[in-house]
Amino acid sequence: MAYCLAVMTALKDDKSEVILMARGRAISKAVDVAEVVRNQFISNLVIKDISIGTEQMETEEGGTRNISNIAILMVKE
């Protein structure tokens, strides 16, 4: 819910846009936030683009790990 408030604050001006980004298990939370804001709070919010990708993160042991990410571009029309 804190994330929803952050998104709504960022979207308070007309024609503003927000890119919601998340990595790993937080991806499903980002989708939840986008859907809750769009369905319950800002009806003229449009999801313009969704992209996914992979980035390499260093583990504590010094190795690398691939981790998925998502970017959700939302625009108030």
Add this chain to the structure above:
Amino acid sequence: MAYCLAVMTALKDDKSEVILMARGRAISKAVDVAEVVRNQFISNLVIKDISIGTEQMETEEGGTRNISNIAILMVKE
């Protein structure tokens, strides 16, 4: 990894396409599967479209709950 194999089996023909769908916490797993298949196994796989949505599920107590979903359309080119 079982999901990666299922996706690769479905994509074994030329120009075949797959829609990966997931709900709730499995959304991040679906993104992982898409990324692993694309980056490690099928290099000519293109993510054509990603959409997100909300559906209502009935709870065991008889009420309803909103749950987010994702659909990832992948095409072998």
